[in-house]
Amino acid sequence: MRAVMDAIGYAFRDESLLSVALTHSSWVNEQGGGALRHNERLEFLGDAVFELLVTERLFTLFPDAREGDLTRLRSSLVSTVSFAAIARRIGLADSLRMGRGEEQQGGRDRDPLLADALEAVLGAVYLDGGLPAARGVVGRLFEDRWPAAAIMPVKKDYKTRLQECTQRLKGASRGLPVYAQAEPSGEEHAPHFTAEVTLPDGRRFTGEGQSRRASEQMAARQALEALGALDERADAQEKTAVLRGSKKSGIYHFPGCRCYHAAGNDVEFRSKEEAEKKGFRPCRVCSPR
DSSP, rough: HHHHHHHHHHSSSSHHHHHTTTOHHHHHHHHHHHTTTOOOHHHHHHHHHHHHHHHHHHOOOHHTTTTHHHHHHHHHSSHHHHHHHHHTTTGGGGBBBOHHHHTTTTTTGGHHHHHHHHHHHHHHHHHHHHHHHHHHHHHHTTTTTOOOOSOOOOOHHHHHHHHHHHHHHGGGOOOOOOOOOOOOOOEEEEEEEEEEEETTSEEEEEEEEESSHHHHHHHHHHHHHHHHHHHHHHHHHHHHSHHHHHHHHEEEEESSOOOTTTTTOOEEEEEHHHHHTTTTTOOOOSSSS
């Protein structure tokens, strides 16, 4: 526990609070429960404290920022991905107590588990030292993560970028791309879509996806690549998170879905199998059929 206190820059008066914060429910279950406590209640408290203190800091940093911009900034900081990155940086995983089963399933390196533990630690700090102590810990944890500007850059999707690209071309290549959809394939509960985009010069490119929109986005990406207009750095970021979801709603989204870049998405998955293994379900509202 000393390593954790050194990492967050706070010495507990009541170290039993930190002990509970570092205890996963799987460890308590394997020990038979009883009077032993795990960190879920502290996680609940710490989540609220994080949101309050990050909101307060952003409010102070950017006195002229609009509510929407502040909300987007907060969502980028108060998220499973952000918390898990901080937990890894301070070596929190090494101090966690968890059951053998959870350990064998890779729990010590799972983003949601690490994020929950970090929230629990902050909840413990709040109970031990109050809001000033928690404020100091949050300031240190986010020291190198506070944004430099209030407005986050908006990443344009492939269709928008393709349209802008073709309108900049000259002669017969200039104009608007045209999209067409093939008949969906696959099972009714998991349809598969194929789209074709035709450029003004007649070239055609196809894309596939779990929704009409996603397939059109992938077709546009193929066209951008052929035109030499694909932003490789932005595309690399997109590939990092194949699927995105919200821990609160338990729903995940495919690239191209209208909710893919929503501020509330705080979990990333490499595949739908990974998402569903962790109890998430696919979006059915914003992925058009």
